[in-house]
Amino acid sequence: MxxxxxxxxxxxxxxxxxxxxxxxxxxxxxxxxxxxxxxxxxxxxxxxxxxxxxxxxxxxxxxxxxxxxxxxxxxxxxxxxxxAGPSRPGPREATTAPVFLHLLEPRDDDVILLACAAPTSPPPMLQSAYERALSQLSAVEGDMGYHPSGHWPLRGAVADLYTRRGVPTDPEQVVITNGGQQALSLLARAFVQPGGTVLVEAPTYPGALEAFREHAASLHTLPVGLDGFESRIRTPGRRPELGYVISSHHNPTGNVLPSLARRRLAAAAADADIPLIDDEVLAHLSFPGQDVPPPLAAFGRTVISVGSLSKSVWGGLRVGWIRAARPVISRLARLRAVHDLGGDFSAQVAAAELLPQLETLCQDTAADRQASHDHLRAELARQLPQWRVPAVTGGQTLWARLPHGDGDSFTQTALRHGVAVLPGGGLDAAGGSQEFIRLHFCAAPGTLTEAVHRLATAWHAYGGEPDRGTPGPRVMAV
CATH class of the missing domain: 1.10.10.10 (Winged helix-like DNA-binding domain superfamily/Winged helix DNA-binding domain)
Incomplete structure (x- = not known):
């Protein structure tokens, strides 16, 4: 060009x-x-x-x-x-980025998607919630459904959820969003100036990196848990505008930040008056007998909590939220109104019915999630014993380290063998984590068994030697 x-x-x-x-x-x-x-x-x-x-x-x-x-x-x-990527003769595909969206488009092949982590079937409890919501909708009068801050009963249900978890919250401290990704986009728009510094973990959720990059942020990385945050923010002339952490069942590593580390991190952010986003989308997905510490918001006034029902209930339920101080919520509501006068009203009414039962729903599914986790690790140990795949205590993903080669080139080989996984480099703003790939264990055991069989076949074909060609495009995944 x-x-x-x-x-x-x-x-x-x-x-x-x-x-x-x-x-x-x-x-x-x-x-x-x-x-x-x-x-x-x-x-x-x-x-x-x-x-x-x-x-x-x-x-x-x-x-x-x-x-x-x-x-x-x-x-x-x-x-x-x-x-990046090989040139394509002729007309290009309808979409080339993010690759995650391309993978979700209708396909004629039978690729197993281990790159996209979310429940694939709505639970019966959701159907019941919608049935109750429909009966309420029939009685609605004089309400256009335009609520930039969200449906008031749902805001109250979210506030109650945090209060039960030890963080007293008022409904006015909550804004409802169309999923967790919109929440991150709103926060990036509110707090990130072009060239401003955002502290992120390496690795971390790639959707957050894309939201910050969209606003020309300068991303600076710290280890998982934002280890070193206190010393980093004390560096003269290098004050960050924002911090982003996944404190519970970290995506992708599964790490859970201990209570003492949460207290120190939140206190440091409060002392420096730096907004700190705590992505809690996976916080409720502990395995049986595995509890997580109180939310980060319990320890600091500048913590902004993000939540969603897409991971704990169903990927198609696009209802999320932000919990923060009232002035922050008012600002976010004004920003949202510029693009969207409110979310799906019926979905929010159903979510308000469902949210009081969220802990029960997650407890009921915890044993099945752990069984899937154990099954996937057992299959990997049997068919790919060279890979290092640590166990986790909840969440949805495993962080697998390849013995040699690199994730970018191997994921291309894996895709040719019918399984889509996420290369670690796309989750690391510093360009590291090249030797890792991310897998999820949300699928049925039979599907996971077949996926590992295909991965083993791909690994044999790959030979473990790094591809010296150009890396594949970065993947935005969930």
Missing amino acids: GPAELADRLGRWSAGRGPLYLLLAARLRRLVDEGELPPGTPLPPDRTLAATLAVGRGTIVAAYEQLSVEGRIVRRRGSGTRV
Whole structure:
């Protein structure tokens, strides 16, 4: 692609606040993710593009390097810069990014999806909740259903849920969202300025990374649990705008942050007046006899809790929430109203019926989830004994370490053998975790057995040798 054509597609890329290289990287990232720059597209040389955009060469170099770390472009001496992935002759597919969405589109093959973690069937309890909700809807009068902050009874049910868990909460401290991903997007929009620093775990949930990158955040990584957060925020001139942590049944490692570590983390954030997002989407998914400590919000006033029913109940129930201080909730409600005057009213009424029973529902399914976890680990140990796959105490995923090779290239081999898994590099903002892949254990035992058989066949074909070609595109997954 010539520099003039690229400049035209970039549009008003510099119209924003923050370093130019981050603004340019953010716009290029969007063009790649939306398919405007398909895999294999050559990008102009540094100096040529700098002259066209009337910026210094260092701006182009820094933007390219940022996208290279993320795996979106490949830079090679002597062969230039290209969008990651092989070039595709002819018309491109309807969507090229995120790959997760592509995997969920109707397919003629029988690929087993171990990259997308969520219950695949609604429980009977949800049907009962909808039946009760429909009877309530028949009596609704004088209500348009426009509620940017959410259905008031549902906000009350969420508040009660936190109160039962030791965090006294008022309904005015809750805003309802269309799932946990919209919650993260709203928070990124509210708190992240272009070029602002967000502290994240490495690895972490990739949907959060994409939400922050969408607003041109500068992502700085710390180990799981945000270990080192206190010393990092004390570094002069490097104050972060936001922190993001998954304290319970961490996605992807399964880690549960101990009470003392929660107390210190929340206190440090409060002392520095730094908003700290605690992603609690998986918090209720403990195995039998495995309790988690109180929510992070119990220990600090700047903690913002995010929850959702898509992991604990059903992926198709797009109801989530944010619990925070009242001023934060008011701000988020105003931001949401710009894009959405409210969520699905009937789903929220059903969720309000269901939420008081959430702990019971999760307890009832805990033994089955643990059995699936144990079954998947046993099959992996039997067919792929070289892999290191630690046990977890809840959640939905296993973090598997390959003995050699890399996750990016192996996942491509696995997909050709009929199973989709998530490469670890896409979950690490620092570009690490290349030797890992993420698997979920939400499927039925028979499906998991077949998936491991296909993984073993793929591993044999792969040979464990790293692919020296270009890595596959980053995967946004849940």
